[in-house]
Amino acid sequence: MKFSHRSPVILxxxxxxxxxxxxxxxxxxxxxxxxxxxxxxxSAPASEKIQARVYxxxxxxxxxxxxxxxxxxxxxxxxxxVEFSADLFLIRPIAKxxxxxxxxxxxxxxxxxxxxxxxGKADPATADDLGDAWLLRQGFTVASLGWQWDASAGPGSLRxxxxxxxxxxxxxxxxxxxxxxxxxxxxxxxxxxGHVMGTRIGGTEYAAAAPDDARNVLTVRDSPHGARHLIxxxxxxxxxxxxxxxxxxxxxxxxNSGFEKGKIYELVxxxxxxxxxxxxxxxxxxxxxxxxxxxxxIAPVQLVYAAGISQCGRFLRDFLYQGFNADESNLxxxxxxxxxxxxxxxxxxxxxxAQPSRDAQPMSSIDWPTDIFPFTDTSExxxxxxxxxxxxxxxxxxxQHVVPKIFFSHTSYEYWGRAASLIxxxxxxxxxxxxxxxxxxxxxxxxxxxxxxxxxQAGTNDRxxxxxxxxxxxxxxxxxxxxxxxxxVRTGAAPPASRYPRLADSTLVPLTxxxxxxxxxxxxxxxxxxxxxxxxxxxWRGGIxxxxxxxxxxxxxxxVPQVDANGNDLGGIALPEITxxxxxxxxxxxxxxxxGAPAERTAFLGSFVPLHRTKAEAAAAGDSRPAIETRYRDYxxxxxxxxxALDGLVKERYILPEDSAxxxxxxxxxxxxxxxxxxxxx
Numbered sequence: 001m002k003f004s005h006r007s008p009v010i011l012x013x014x015x016x017x018x019x020x021x022x023x024x025x026x027x028x029x030x031x032x033x034x035x036x037x038x039x040x041x042x043s044a045p046a047s048e049k050i051q052a053r054v055y056x057x058x059x060x061x062x063x064x065x066x067x068x069x070x071x072x073x074x075x076x077x078x079x080x081x082v083e084f085s086a087d088l089f090l091i092r093p094i095a096k097x098x099x100x101x102x103x104x105x106x107x108x109x110x111x112x113x114x115x116x117x118x119x120g121k122a123d124p125a126t127a128d129d130l131g132d133a134w135l136l137r138q139g140f141t142v143a144s145l146g147w148q149w150d151a152s153a154g155p156g157s158l159r160x161x162x163x164x165x166x167x168x169x170x171x172x173x174x175x176x177x178x179x180x181x182x183x184x185x186x187x188x189x190x191x192x193x194g195h196v197m198g199t200r201i202g203g204t205e206y207a208a209a210a211p212d213d214a215r216n217v218l219t220v221r222d223s224p225h226g227a228r229h230l231i232x233x234x235x236x237x238x239x240x241x242x243x244x245x246x247x248x249x250x251x252x253x254x255x256n257s258g259f260e261k262g263k264i265y266e267l268v269x270x271x272x273x274x275x276x277x278x279x280x281x282x283x284x285x286x287x288x289x290x291x292x293x294x295x296x297x298i299a300p301v302q303l304v305y306a307a308g309i310s311q312c313g314r315f316l317r318d319f320l321y322q323g324f325n326a327d328e329s330n331l332x333x334x335x336x337x338x339x340x341x342x343x344x345x346x347x348x349x350x351x352x353x354a355q356p357s358r359d360a361q362p363m364s365s366i367d368w369p370t371d372i373f374p375f376t377d378t379s380e381x382x383x384x385x386x387x388x389x390x391x392x393x394x395x396x397x398x399x400q401h402v403v404p405k406i407f408f409s410h411t412s413y414e415y416w417g418r419a420a421s422l423i424x425x426x427x428x429x430x431x432x433x434x435x436x437x438x439x440x441x442x443x444x445x446x447x448x449x450x451x452x453x454x455x456x457q458a459g460t461n462d463r464x465x466x467x468x469x470x471x472x473x474x475x476x477x478x479x480x481x482x483x484x485x486x487x488x489v490r491t492g493a494a495p496p497a498s499r500y501p502r503l504a505d506s507t508l509v510p511l512t513x514x515x516x517x518x519x520x521x522x523x524x525x526x527x528x529x530x531x532x533x534x535x536x537x538x539x540w541r542g543g544i545x546x547x548x549x550x551x552x553x554x555x556x557x558x559x560v561p562q563v564d565a566n567g568n569d570l571g572g573i574a575l576p577e578i579t580x581x582x583x584x585x586x587x588x589x590x591x592x593x594x595x596g597a598p599a600e601r602t603a604f605l606g607s608f609v610p611l612h613r614t615k616a617e618a619a620a621a622g623d624s625r626p627a628i629e630t631r632y633r634d635y636x637x638x639x640x641x642x643x644x645a646l647d648g649l650v651k652e653r654y655i656l657p658e659d660s661a662x663x664x665x666x667x668x669x670x671x672x673x674x675x676x677x678x679x680x681x682x
Contacts, residue, residue: 026286026328028055028083030298038091038126044133049124050090050298054145057081058282064328068278069350069543070165073174082276086283087146087158091124091136092299098139100303100486101291103334105284105312106158108202108357109151111144113307116451117478123156134479138486141299145287147280147315148356150194150203162279165352173272177215177548178206178353181266183363185462185595189258190240191265193251195357195365198461203357207250209272211238216269218253220260223600224366225552228266231255262596264363268548271353278350278543280315281324288334289327305336305485310449311359313342314370317408318349321374323396325404332402336485340409340478341449343418344375344531344558351543360529361603362417363591367550369540371531375422375556377406377436383428384533384554394436405488406439407481407495411447411474412561412569412587413606416528418449421508421559424500427531429510429557432502442481442654443500445561445572446585447472448606454666455673456608458682463605465589466598467522468682470606472575472585473666476659483656496653501561501571508559508571517567518624522609525588525601531556561587566625567609573654576667579645580638582628582674583610592682610674628675635671642667 031053040046059081060071074082089111104113115122120131127133135142146158153159167174180193193205208216218236219228240252259265288304291297308316316339319325325333347370348354360370373382379392397403414420424441426433435441448470456471458464484495501507516524533553537546561569567584568574578585589605591598611628612618618627632638646663649655655663 026056026058027290027294028057030054030088032298036125038124038130041127044127044130045096045136046094047091047136048094050088052088052090052298053085054088054283054287055083055085056283056286057083058279058286058328062328064324064326065282067322067324067350068276068282069354070274070276070352071278073165073167074163074276075166082163082279084160084162084276084279084283086160086287088143089123089158090141090143090299092141093136093139096139097141097301098486099301100139100305100490101141101143101288101299101301102135102482103284103288103304103306104142104144105147105306105308105315106144106151107310107312108197109146109148109154109157109159111156111158112309113144114142116475117482119475135482138483140482141301143299145284147283148203149275149277149280150355150357152194152201152204160280160283162276164273165276174274174352175209175270175272176274176353176544176546177268178271178355179266179268179548180205181264181364181366183264183462183597184259184261185464186261187258190252190254191259193253193267193269195355197357198463203355205251206271206353206355208238208269209250210270211250213270216267218255218265218267221264221266222597224264224363226264260596262591264366266549274352275354277354277356280356281319281322281350284319285324285327285333289329289331293331303335303489304333305338305482305489306334307338307340307482308342309340310342311347311357313339314345314347315349315356317342317393318346320397320406321346321393322350323400325397326400326402330400332404334404335489336405338407338409338481338485341411341414341418342408343371343410343414343420344422345370345418346372351545353545360418362529362601363597363603367532367534367552369534369536369545371419371422371529372534373427373531373556375419375427375531376424376433377439378434380426380433383426384556403436403438405485407442407485408439409442409444409477409481411444411449411606412470412585413447413449413604414587415558415560416525416588417601417603419529419531419556419558422531422556425503425508425559427556429559430503432504435498439498440495441498441500442477443561443572444474444477445569445574446470446578446606447474448587449604451475454669455677459602459605462595463602464592464595465602465605465607465682466592467589467607467609469589470585470608472577476655476663477573479659480654480656484653499571499573501569503559505571507562509562510557511560514560514563516563517565518622519567519584519609520621520623522567522584522607524586525590526599528558528560530558566611573649574645575649576642576645576663577670580641581611582638582670583608584625613675635668638671639664639667
């Protein structure tokens with residue numbers, strides 16, 4: 001079966017089997033929970049919002065489904081099929097649809113594409129909630145489908161409901177080891193077993209199945225690959241404080257002395273009853289095909305473009321790699337893929353005891369099967385383990401003739417926190433790698449992992465940085481990407497050229513060669529995220545992670561964008577704020593001392609450091625960057641340079657012409673705030 005490595009011979013066998021495989025049930029039925037009409041307004045067409053649950057069935061013996069780990073151990077219906085279901089949110093224009101579905105892969109159960117692209121609410125109730133309704137005005141049907149079994153339950157959460165795997169006809173419980181690691185940003189005595197994201201659970205937990213088992217081990221260390229120190233079993237327990245009383249719990253654990261902020265804690269513990277998590281891939285595949293080909297589809301379309309951000313960009317990379325873009329009838333499921341800020345990663349999506357929410361942050365979810373070879377879309381030899389062979393992300397899709405059009409897009413943060421350079425260099429970091437004709441790579445310089453409003457505010461909880469976060473907006477790039485993808489798939493109109501830093505022109509460099517300017521209080525991190533050779537046990541390539549934590553082998557070296565004299569990244573698609581700068585925008589931000597570990601990077605954040613207004617201020621601060629007064633006489637001159645840079649982006653189709661005016665409005669906001677605000681620190 002295909003999981004992590006697959007030889008060309010196996011690829012060919014699977015492809016030939018697929019050609020002869022009969023069609024099996026896919027979408028069984030749809031339970032519509034609500035249909036809400038949304039009246040037209042001056043900015044939005046009349047539309048309909050649907051909330052539903054989609055029921056699926058797949059045959060475990062079909063070659064297209066065999067890659068789902070443990071599908072052979074899942075309960076079956078009387079037809080020998082495995083059944084599962086997923087939550088669905090959908091909104092569509094009632095008239096004048098363009099025949100295309102924009103399928104959002106929801107992040108930890110949350111939908112956000114409508115809000116991000118159109119500036120409205122994620123779950124609109126009226127036309128006023130739709131923002132400028134750009135997507136609906138273009139005629140897109142927009143849907144979000146649950147794919148993640150461990151997404152937290154709650155209002156509006158979109159989840160996958162997948163069966164548990166059991167061993168044999170007697171349905172014996174399957175057990176294994178799981179790992180939970182985290183870094184508190186403030187002192188605590190109790191911690192949930194689920195994946196904590198800020199102040200919420202991004203992924204629910206597997207309960208402790210055997211609290212007294214000797215394999216349950218808790219350690220602490222100071223840095224991601226520092227020495228682990230064992231915490232005695234008598235000093236912690238599967239329990240937590242409730243109303244001042246210590247209560248036994250298989251879903252929390254308690255440390256008598258308390259967890260220290262800035263330390264990395266790692267719990268390895270025994271679990272049982274693995275959910276067949278890889279059915280999330282089948283759900284996306286079969287829903288897309290059903291919408292395109294079934295006469296009873298809830299909102300029929302001819303084309304499907306999947307959009308995934310962060311975790312979901314990694315999901316789409318893994319979806320393609322593991323061969324899920326061919327449905328059971330060998331038809332292409334996704335015609336286009338927009339995988340944003342996924343870096344070089346994939347994820348814990350299709351393993352026994354998979355926890356999809358785990359994501360490889362600087363100080364948590366460390367050494368999960370995320371940034372693992374292969375990284376590039378084209379095939380390459382693994383330089384760390386040459387015996388593994390030569391392969392790439394698109395090998396199976398190529399063999400099955402179902403390669404979609406693909407945008408891999410990322411921000412500055414992904415070069416520092418998501419090993420992004422590995423998607424366009426060889427895995428040894430020595431050469432630029434070729435990319436496929438169906439792929440474009442877009443690097444948005446100076447942006448961070450997610451956008452924040454302007455003016456930026458200091459972060460809270462575990463997102464506290466020593467600098468203000470980078471406020472550069474991604475919204476306008478998204479609108480252009482969607483329009484360009486639609487034209488590429490629909491008419492063959494080539495999208496804008498890839499733009500990213502390269503070794504060939506020295507815009508991509510090792511961290512040791514980064515020429516960062518002298519800016520007081522701002523020093524680049526000592527390291528960036530890398531890919532690693534990991535070993536989780538003898539069958540981990542087949543989806544069974546029996547060794548926790550893994551053995552960590554050599555790194556796949558990563559590179560970072562070189563910077564200009566202002567500290568802004570070179571080699572990417574630059575907003576006018578980079579071309580005509582009033583500030584430095586980085587892809588990294590260090591943790592505050594109050595959170596602990598102040599030399600380490602803060603997850604997801606970049607930095608925003610305005611220029612000094614006068615030469616005297618810059619000189620007094622020891623700042624090497626030219627001051628604002630030496631660059632621009634006044635706002636009128638700045639606006640002219642901003643407009644020139646913006647016109648270039650529009651001409652190259654990285655920004656839509658209709659969005660220019662709103663970006664120009666922002667130039668005034670930024671000028672006023674940066675030149676008039678006296679305190680611009682967190």
